[in-house]
Amino acid sequence: LQGVGGDSTAAVVRVRGMQLGNVTLADQPVVVTSFPLRGFRGAVPDGLLGTSTLGQFDVDLDLPHGRLGLYAARNCVSGTPDWTEPHILKSDETYAPRPNLVYLQVMLDDMPFYAIVDTGATVSFVDAKAAQAAGTTNETLREVKPDLVHGAAPQDATARRHQFRSLIIGLENYAHPMMAIGDLAPGIGGMLLGVDYARTHRLWISYASRRVFVGERTGTHP
Numbered sequence: 723l724q725g726v727g728g729d730s731t732a733a734v735v736r737v738r739g740m741q742l743g744n745v746t747l748a749d750q751p752v753v754v755t756s757f758p759l760r761g762f763r764g765a766v767p768d769g770l771l772g773t774s775t776l777g778q779f780d781v782d783l784d785l786p787h788g789r790l791g792l793y794a795a796r797n798c799v800s801g802t803p804d805w806t807e808p809h810i811l812k813s814d815e816t817y818a819p820r821p822n823l824v825y826l827q828v829m830l831d832d833m834p835f836y837a838i839v840d841t842g843a844t845v846s847f848v849d850a851k852a853a854q855a856a857g858t859t860n861e862t863l864r865e866v867k868p869d870l871v872h873g874a875a876p877q878d879a880t881a882r883r884h885q886f887r888s889l890i891i892g893l894e895n896y897a898h899p900m901m902a903i904g905d906l907a908p909g910i911g912g913m914l915l916g917v918d919y920a921r922t923h924r925l926w927i928s929y930a931s932r933r934v935f936v937g938e939r940t941g942t943h944p
Contacts, residue, residue: 730755740775745792750775770842773822777929785841785921786940795930803926803935812892813934819909824927826934828913829890831856835912837891839925839934843916845902847881852912853903858884863903879904891915892923892936 732755740747751774782791782803803809812826817836825836830848833856854860863882881902889896906914924937 732756742771742775742792743790747775747778773929776927777822780926780928780930783839783841783920783925783927785917786924796928797930803937805924805926805937807924807937808893809924809926809935809937810892811933812936813932815932818932819911822929823909824929824932824934825911826891826915826936829888830913831887831889833857837911837913837915839915839920839927841917841920843914845881845918846916847879847906847914848884848886848901848903849906849910849912849914850903853884855912856886858886858903869902891919894939 732753734751734753737750737752738748740750740752752769753772776792778795780793780795782789782793784791812828813824814827814836817825823838825838828835828837830852833852835852835855850863853863863884868880868882881904883900884903885898885900887898889899889901906912922940924940926935926937928934
């Protein structure tokens with residue numbers, strides 16, 4: 723397993739059945755870990771839904787309203803969200819360093835990067851190499867006290883917060899965002915968008931067509 727906080731090993735077992743709302747899945751692989759899940763508001767979940775499960779669907783992730791919709795996967799150009807609210811396509815189907823992940827296009831201080839959505843991470847995270855490419859120097863980061871960031875890993879990650887000039891994601895341009903900077907695993911991209919981003923946006927993630935649609939912002943981020 724690779725996540726914010728480093729790599730870890732875990733056992734993979736198969737369960738006979740899994741019920742998600744009115745969707746029943748049979749013979750599903752499940753990873754069993756020995757570490758607790760940390761950093762969640764309220765009750766700690768018993769588990770996380772990963773791409774091995776969600777990747778079988780087109781996913782309507784509407785955390786602002788506390789909803790998760792699972793739709794039959796559609797690998798076609800017409801597979802847009804069933805929404806009336808404004809949304810924009812922010813993905814690149816040709817960029818696939820990891821075939822089980824779907825990447826968004828973002829601009830950080832006028833530099834283009836790819837990002838993934840990971841609601842198992844408490845905050846959004848910029849890879850250290852991406853931050854350097856955007857103009858953040860090591861000398862600047864050394865002056866910042868490190869913080870701990872929670873993720874789906876046995877240990878917390880060390881990050882340093884830095885205020886960038888701008889961040890563009892989908893329809894929105896964030897001025898002077900304060901972002902956590904640290905090391906991301908290879909293949910993740912330049913940025914990880916955590917639950918702080920997902921809880922203020924409605925997202926449509928199609929793993930089959932490798933596309934992500936981003937709705938308008940609800941609330942503030944970062």
